Amino acid sequence: MNGTENVAKAPPSSQGNGGRWLWLLPPFLLLAAIVGWLFATDQFANLSRGAPPIENLTIERSVLEDGRMSFLVRAGGSEAMAIAQVQVDAAYWQFVQDPMGTLERGQTAWISIPYPWVLGESHTVKFVTNTGATFEAVIAAAVPTPTATAGQLRSQTLIGAVVGILPVTVGLMFYPALRNVGRQGMTFLLALTVGLLAFLFVDTLEAAFELAGAAAALFQGPVLVLSAAAAGFLCLTAIGRRSGTPQGAALAFYIALGIGLHNFGEGLAIGAAFATGLAGLGTFLVVGFAVHNITEGIGIAAPILKVRPPLRTFVALALIAGGPAVLGIWIGSMAFSPQWAALFLGIGAGAILQVILEVSLYLVRSSLSGASVLISPVSLSGFFSGMIFMYVTAAAVKI
Amino acid sequence: MLRSWFRFDPGRRRFFSLVAAAVGGAAWAAGNASGQTSHGDHAQQETPPTNAASAIMGDHQIAHGGMITVGEVDNARNGFDPDALLTDWDGGIVEILPDGMTLRTFEVEVEDKEIEIAPGVFFPAWTYNGRVPGPSLRAKEGERLRIIFRNFGSHQHSMHFHGIHAARMDGVPGAGMVEPGGEFVYEFDAKPFGCHLYHCHAFPLTRHMHKGMYGAFIIDPDPALHPEHEEVARSRLLGTPENAKWQEMMMVMNGFDTNFDGENEFYAANTIAHCYAKKPIRVSRNMPVRIYLINVTEFDPINSFHLHANFFDYFDQGTTLTPTLKTVDLIMQCQAQRGILEFHFRDHEPGLYMFHAHQSELAELGWMGMFDVVEDVT
Numbered sequence: 065m066n067g068t069e070n071v072a073k074a075p076p077s078s079q080g081n082g083g084r085w086l087w088l089l090p091p092f093l094l095l096a097a098i099v100g101w102l103f104a105t106d107q108f109a110n111l112s113r114g115a116p117p118i119e120n121l122t123i124e125r126s127v128l129e130d131g132r133m134s135f136l137v138r139a140g141g142s143e144a145m146a147i148a149q150v151q152v153d154a155a156y157w158q159f160v161q162d163p164m165g166t167l168e169r170g171q172t173a174w175i176s177i178p179y180p181w182v183l184g185e186s187h188t189v190k191f192v193t194n195t196g197a198t199f200e201a202v203i204a205a206a207v208p209t210p211t212a213t214a215g216q217l218r219s220q221t222l223i224g225a226v227v228g229i230l231p232v233t234v235g236l237m238f239y240p241a242l243r244n245v246g247r248q249g250m251t252f253l254l255a256l257t258v259g260l261l262a263f264l265f266v267d268t269l270e271a272a273f274e275l276a277g278a279a280a281a282l283f284q285g286p287v288l289v290l291s292a293a294a295a296g297f298l299c300l301t302a303i304g305r306r307s308g309t310p311q312g313a314a315l316a317f318y319i320a321l322g323i324g325l326h327n328f329g330e331g332l333a334i335g336a337a338f339a340t341g342l343a344g345l346g347t348f349l350v351v352g353f354a355v356h357n358i359t360e361g362i363g364i365a366a367p368i369l370k371v372r373p374p375l376r377t378f379v380a381l382a383l384i385a386g387g388p389a390v391l392g393i394w395i396g397s398m399a400f401s402p403q404w405a406a407l408f409l410g411i412g413a414g415a416i417l418q419v420i421l422e423v424s425l426y427l428v429r430s431s432l433s434g435a436s437v438l439i440s441p442v443s444l445s446g447f448f449s450g451m452i453f454m455y456v457t458a459a460a461v462k463i
Numbered sequence: 464m465l466r467s468w469f470r471f472d473p474g475r476r477r478f479f480s481l482v483a484a485a486v487g488g489a490a491w492a493a494g495n496a497s498g499q500t501s502h503g504d505h506a507q508q509e510t511p512p513t514n515a516a517s518a519i520m521g522d523h524q525i526a527h528g529g530m531i532t533v534g535e536v537d538n539a540r541n542g543f544d545p546d547a548l549l550t551d552w553d554g555g556i557v558e559i560l561p562d563g564m565t566l567r568t569f570e571v572e573v574e575d576k577e578i579e580i581a582p583g584v585f586f587p588a589w590t591y592n593g594r595v596p597g598p599s600l601r602a603k604e605g606e607r608l609r610i611i612f613r614n615f616g617s618h619q620h621s622m623h624f625h626g627i628h629a630a631r632m633d634g635v636p637g638a639g640m641v642e643p644g645g646e647f648v649y650e651f652d653a654k655p656f657g658c659h660l661y662h663c664h665a666f667p668l669t670r671h672m673h674k675g676m677y678g679a680f681i682i683d684p685d686p687a688l689h690p691e692h693e694e695v696a697r698s699r700l701l702g703t704p705e706n707a708k709w710q711e712m713m714m715v716m717n718g719f720d721t722n723f724d725g726e727n728e729f730y731a732a733n734t735i736a737h738c739y740a741k742k743p744i745r746v747s748r749n750m751p752v753r754i755y756l757i758n759v760t761e762f763d764p765i766n767s768f769h770l771h772a773n774f775f776d777y778f779d780q781g782t783t784l785t786p787t788l789k790t791v792d793l794i795m796q797c798q799a800q801r802g803i804l805e806f807h808f809r810d811h812e813p814g815l816y817m818f819h820a821h822q823s824e825l826a827e828l829g830w831m832g833m834f835d836v837v838e839d840v841t
Contacts, residue, residue, distance in 0.1 A: 148583030149532050151728075155827030156532045156581075156736070178529055192728060194583050196721020 117143040121191055121199040122280035124172070124401040127209045134176040135201055136401070137191065139167035140280045151190040151198075152179050170282055181206045210397045220335065220393045227334065227353040228327045228389025232320075233382045235361015242362070243369050250369065251437060252446040254427040257319060257363035258420055259450025264326045265416045267458075269293070271329055272409035279403035288403065289410035296325075296414025304422060311426055313377060315367040320385040322419035323360045325412030327385065331392020332405055352460035359453050360385060367426060530827060532737045534582030541578050543594035545731075545738040549712035552681075552701060553598040555608075565606040567653075571598065573616040573641075578675070580719050581729050581736040581829060588675035589616055589663070595734045596715040596759070597661070597678030601701055604656040604685040610649040614641040620671065621647075623664035624680055625799065627654050634664045656684035656699075658755045658781030658801050660715075672798075673720060673761035675734075679713050681755055684784065692784035699753075699784075710746050710840075713755045716766045716796070716820070716830065727762055730820065730830035739832025743815055747840045751807040755781070758796035766830070768804070769793045769821040775806035793821055808836045 102108070119141035127134040133152070139145050146166045150159045159177045167173055181187055187203040210216050242253065269289070276285025300318070304310050310318055330353070364381050424438065431437035538544040555569040574593050580586045591597025602608055614620050619642050623634030628651035631638050641647045663676035686696040686703075698705040717734060718727035729736045746752055758766045769792060776786035777794050781803040788794065794802065808816070819831030 146583060148534075149581055151828070154824045155530050156829060158529045158531060158533050190728075192581075192584055192721065194585055196584050196586055196719070196728060198722045198728060 116195050117141055117145070119145050119193055119195060119197045120281060121145070121147075121193070122278075123191075123199070123201040124280070124403075126201060126203065128181060128203070128206055129208065131178060131180055132176060133179050133181060133187070133189065133203070134174055135189065136172055136174055137167075137199075138172045138280045139169060140282050141169060144168045146194040147173075147175065147191050148194045149192040150175060150177055151192065152177060153187055154190075170280075183207065216397075217394070220397060221390050223334070223350055224331055224390030224393045225386070226350050227357065227393075228331065229382055229386030231354045231357035232323070232361040232364065232386040235358045235363070236365050236378050236382060238362055239365045239369070239378070242365060245369065247431070248442050250366070251427065251431060251440065251442045252449075253362065253366040253369070254423055254430075255438075255443040255446025256359070256450040257366050258423050258427070259447040259452075260359045260363050260454050261319070261322065261416055261420045261423065261450075262447075263451050263454035263458075264323065265413055265420065268326050268329055268409050268416060269413040271333065272406050272413055275402040275406040275409065279401070279406055283403040283406075285403070285406055289406055289413070292407050292410030293414035293417070296411035297418045298414075300415050300418040301421075304418070309425060309429070310422055311367060311429070312371045313368055313373050315422060315426055316364050316373075316377075316381055317384065318419050318422055319364045319367070320381045322412075322416040323364065323385040324388040325415050327357070327360075328388035328392040329405075329409045329412055331389040331394075332396035332400070332409075333392075334389075335393035335396020335398075336400070337396075352457065356454065356457035356461060357386075359450060363450070367423070531740060532581050532829065535741070536579045536582050536735050536738070538735075541594075542576075545733045545735045546742060546744075548594070548596070548599075548733045549714070549744065551599060552601040552713075554601055554701070560607065565603070566609060567602050567606050568609045568611065569598070569600055570611045571613070571622065573612075573614045573620045573676075575616050578734070580721075580731070580734055584721060584729070586675075586719050586721055589618070589620065589671065590675055591622075591678055595675035595677075596717065596757075597676070599679040599681065599713045599755075600661070601679075601681045601683065602653040603683050603700065604653055604688060606653045608649075608651055608653050611646070612639075612641060612649060613646045614643055617643055618671075619643065619665050620663045620676060621665055622649060622661050624649070624651070624661045625659040626651065626680065626682070628652075634661075636664075636666070640665060653682045655782050656682045656696075658757065658778075658803050660757050660759065660799060660801055662759065662799070669761055672759060673718070675717075677715065677717070677757075677759040679715060679755060679757055681713070681781075689784060695784040708750060709753045710750050711753045711755070712744070714757070714768075716756070716758045716760055716768070718760045718762065718825075718830075720762060725762055727760070728828065730760070730766075730825045730828045732830060732832060736829025737831065739818075743833035743835035745835045745837055745840050746808065748808045748811065748813065748836055748838060751805060751809075752834075754804040755801070756794075756796070756804055757801035758798055760798060760825075763822075763825070765795045765797050765822075766825065767793060767795045767821045769819060770804075770806065771817040772811065773806055773808065773816065775804045778803040778805075808834070811836055813837050 120139070122138045122140055123135050124138055125136040137147070144166045147161060149156055151157070157177050157179060159175055162174045162176070175191070177189070179187075181203070184205050184207065187206055189201045189203070191199045191201075193199070210220075242249075245253065272289040272293075273286060276283070276289050279285050279288075300321075304314075304318060334353070361382070364385055368377075427443070428435050428437060433440070437443055553569060555567045558566050558568070560566050571591050572593075574590050576588055576590045576593055577585050578588045578590070578595060588595050600610075610622060612622050619640055621634035621640045624632075628649075632649050632651050633639065634649065639647045639649055659680040659682065661678055661680045663671040665671045683700040684696040686693045686700060689696040694705065697703050698709060700706055714732040715734075716730075716732050718730045720726060721728045731737070732739065754768075756768055760766045771792075774790045774792045777788040777791060778784075779787040779800075779802045781801070786805075787802075794804070796802070813836050816834045816836055817831065818834065819826040
């Protein structure tokens with residue numbers, strides 16, 4: 065509402081700029097007057113018709129400690145609500161709410177229940193509100209919430225490295241072998257990169273929507289995700305295009321960044337599944353993720369096959385693309401609220417889309433046949449190879 | 464591929480589907496600058512929590528170990544107190560008719576009323592005389608009964624008595640069904656003696672029952688009519704010296720489905736979840752106990768009553784003067800089944816003796832209480 069340049073030409077009666085600002089008053093005054101009148105006279109009283117208020121409660125985080133469960137809940141009803149009682153596995157238990165009292169719309173509180181939960185077993189917690197409505201939180205398999213101990217961090221870092229950094233490194237090690245590919249081979253590799261990025265885009269977006277669905281309604285999950293994706297896309301475009309169109313090492317860094325954002329999400333998911341006891345993350349699954357991610361290294365290597373970057377560039381690329389998996393597992397195994405993860409994965413999806421665009425443009429620029437290279441048999445086979453490889457290896461880690 | 468890893472919902476039936484978010488460490492949360500409630504206080508709560516507004520202390524806290532509703536119900540606002548309900552017999556107004564027969568007249572009014580059924584939980588009830596369960600109507604075998612029934616509720620209602628009466632007095636559609644604002648007078652003789660009930664018989668019956676439209680209807684035996692068990696009959700007849708030697712109480716086992724999903728969220732004896740756990744019923748060791756127990760629980764096939772550390776005699780539906788079950792510590796009742804329990808704590812040391820439904824779930828959702836056995840109730 066601040067673009068004065070959009071304000072119509074100031075009428076002659078106004079005195080310079082000050083007068084221009086004065087003209088912003090009437091619309092606000094009108095709005096304030098009408099809203100004030102509506103509240104004062106309660107025009108809509110007859111619309112309630114005795115219906116109870118709509119209530120909603122979102123459970124954003126849960127923490128299990130020895131002999132205690134705690135939940136971060138967020139109220140999201142049409143009016144303030146109160147949590148009157150709490151059931152655990154169909155029994156009423158004493159609990160402590162912090163802060164106490166009624167929860168205003170959008171307000172959060174911690175509900176802490178002393179409860180002898182059973183390791184590895186499922187518990188259902190039911191929050192009963194003052195109107196008797198119930199909201200459920202399910203602990204799929206109870207395990208203590210990880211705390212940041214040295215041993216915990218070490219094993220999580222190892223998993224993150226195996227899932228993120230190792231496969232990218234392995235993929236980048238194909239660099240010398242790939243250097244001698246001809247023009248067709250190059251086209252194939254770049255199209256393969258586009259294919260795997262397309263898979264990652266869909267995957268990231270889907271995860272973002274899933275998390276958005278778990279977030280409180282007032283965060284408007286889907287809109288949040290798509291807006292974040294648009295912002296991610298535009299910001300990365302703006303940054304990337306400051307010095308012309310990216311190619312070579314710059315493009316490789318873009319691909320690494322997009323993949324890194326996705327791997328952060330992957331880490332988040334693994335860490336979260338780990339922490340909620342949902343997944344016994346066996347060696348097989350970790351290895352499955354690693355194999356699944358090997359193509360990412362090949363994709364990153366594609367734009368720099370014709371340049372000879374120093375070794376530290378490769379190290380940086382591997383860390384940018386794979387490192388976020390470590391970070392994601394750390395954060396995912398600790399508490400996070402779904403709306404933040406959804407926002408982040410939305411940005412990630414937008415960034416990946418931007419990288420897809422850049423790689424495609426690079427492919428067009430570096431070919432003799434212009435845009436038609438995108439639908440050449442080599443491109444299509446590369447694209448589908450990337451997608452199919454990701455799809456097939458993902459099947460191994462599907463739960 | 465990521466999506467399945469974010470799935471925390473085993474897909475159970477739920478009122479509103481909720482997905483518990485991933486769990487986190489208090490240490491990390493304390494430093495989490497997301498503008499949410501600080502986790503710091505939570506991390507420091509090392510003592511067993513008690514709601515500041517309702518710290519329940521003393522021996523009976525140990526008995527439930529934290530597995531109990533939090534807080535207290537405002538009985539004054541409800542307009543009835545579960546403690547008082549135990550012995551609040553409604554004898555109506557008695558007059559002698561010209562033919563020598565005793566006429567007992569009761570007045571019952573229906574009122575829509577929001578009641579607090581557990582601390583902080585409000586239920587939009589339909590009530591007889593503003594209370595759930597409704598008034599405990601008590602008469603003597605053979606008396607003429609007249610129940611003046613007025614419906615100030617928002618739906619049609621009736622009183623259907625479990626007893627013997629004419630079809631016209633049955634409280635079903637076409638026989639004493641009363642529209643909002645209307646009135647009907649039920650008239651019949653009190654028989655058979657026993658522990659009975661009345662409830663609304665408007666349709667849908669389920670909704671009318673579970674909204675709170677039920678109450679005790681107790682007919683004491685006339686000792687003159689039962690010479691073979693005159694002593695027993697006299698002990699049952701309210702107002703006699705023999706009856707005064709008994710500690711009598713009325714319990715209606717009921718439940719409330721607060722989210723209207725066909726399953727009760729709260730169970731109780733006399734409406735208020737856990738009321739007799741938080742305030743145990745004081746009984747004297749030196750006097751026998753008689754409970755008029757009535758089950759009106761909706762949505763569950765049966766309810767039950769189990770007494771700890773003791774056994775009782777049971778009179779199914781109260782229509783006999785000798786026990787129908789001897790020396791049991793558990794009885795089951797389906798909806799509208801009821802009976803009389805007789806026991807004593809003569810040989811027990813004073814202390815807290817639990818009683819509850821022995822479907823654990825019903826007990827843990829509110830239907831449990833305790834007798835505080837003392838030398839003499841003052």
